[in-house]
Amino acid sequence: MTVSAPLRHLLDGYASVPAFVLNPAKDFLAVNDLTEALFAPFARVDNLARMTFLDAAARRFFPRWDSFAESIVAGLRHAQGLDPDDPRLLEVVRSLSDESEVFAALWSSQTVYGKTRDATELEHPDVGRLWLTSQAFDVRGSQGQLLVVYQPEPGSASAEALTLLGALHATSRQSSGR
Template identity: 65%
Template structure:
């Protein structure tokens, strides 16, 4: 986060597009990757100097019409388009003709998980369920989520675990894809609430501790967490093919409930059940030191 996030975002997206991709002729050696500023301005139907001021951070108040034109010129998907609007201080306005309005400040994310939500987590006996804040801190988790993430030394923050815990490379069957996804989710969260201190601290820490994180963060890829399939290799039960769903928690700003489940009757479903049984057996051992249960975590 540099203070000119909108300009940085536009530069990265401009660098991703080649003239051939959008039907522009390309003559001679190009000194910059991707499109030139004047090419983006021409595609968006605006003055080149105005577009240059946007990238340089000298123009801070682009209209929704200008932003729409730029998103079309740079071939942005819906997540990137919405992120750009938020960086510019404007709401995206999904409906055609919707009246533009200034982005209202969001309430700060809540770090305390309610008793009712902790009880809901424990009501998913066949699914790994946990609660995250926008910085991917694990605020609470049920028993099966504890079992799923048991290969990690400390289950505190998904992004930190993925980039800095050695177990992650073995645990995620497609580590590169998982890494790209978690950074894109953090980038999305940064656009929703640029003032969120915890997220800024996490990004600064990980950028200094992991070159791979720093490179992915500078790519400005943006995606929210909704639904996806993921593969894991757990040391206790072997391969797991799971699907996750993410839900915003009503009444708790910034919190998301994430639920991982397997196809009923599948090998992964049986393996997930076995994993839960093994974890429960370990907890019954006198010497066991379990990771804090959902009902004993943040309150």
Template identity: 60%
Template structure:
């Protein structure tokens, strides 16, 4: 992380809010988007000069009470507030172990047991650590599906696969930002962020927005070249006993067109795998 991540985050969150969003009247012409520093200070009940020092990186040890006030003033949700605390070094890190890069046999067995859902395991850098057969089929349009983040921004097929692509890109970036708060010293995560910032202008622009949230549960619309449109819900689970690993499961509504398409996709992928094995 940079030397003033806390200030950058506060500034970005301030720029996203208008006076009307926080119940303030707007007077005069504004030179920059969002709230003024003085307005944030008033909302948080603190001295304006102190808040300015926080943004400028001249004050680096705000109390938990100050952070709570800022989180409320800037309308942060739970995950953004958690990220704020971690940037300030206040939330207990507790000697958090570094992410584990290998998937246990038991977890791999669990993946393979999901025959009607696409299941895979990611690390905090959004690298694929393991996947089941249906996940392999789902992501088959991509040449090398080793990194969800790099694929989303650098593989041309992603623009057609994720619909709309913009929403998928924003979700990837926000997830990576959330991970930097949880694992600030994880080298792989920072390597991915640095390389994507250089290789993708869109990633760099989204990264500078400082959006932050982890994966939880949502719906994705996909367009697969073999079976057409798919509407899949996904859920994400932290893997106990394997720091940093997340189990992600994509599934369709039972008996829906997407359910039938997903089943067909699995059959097509299995047939291709059998032919490939026979031709060897």
């Protein structure tokens, strides 16, 4: 599953907020620069479910980890209800069930919901606590793709922290030659 060029341009146009595209299995299909900076504490930015349950950084990064983890599982279950034979989704669920007892327990709880807007609290090691609103949009014409945008309250400390994070990330990329 690939992201169209116009959607990629839209992501890049969100310079002041993290924006990314996920598939139903929670694989990151595309991210903007600020998303790279935001998720830098993780070993790999590849699959949000795997990052949540298998990366040690997750429990520090998501201060309300229990709630976030439950929402990830509920979203996967929602996606499975829409396409029960999605091979990538089945692979992620099987792998996480084998590798994480917590995931397996949450998966067996049968909780299902899709979300379009949610308050998200994050703790970034470089800029501290961030309070963001997560907005999710289905991408028309690209079945299964979900555009997610994390927005701070305008003029808030979180907005200032995201600006600082973006500057730190740009400086880091320049010094490493990327």
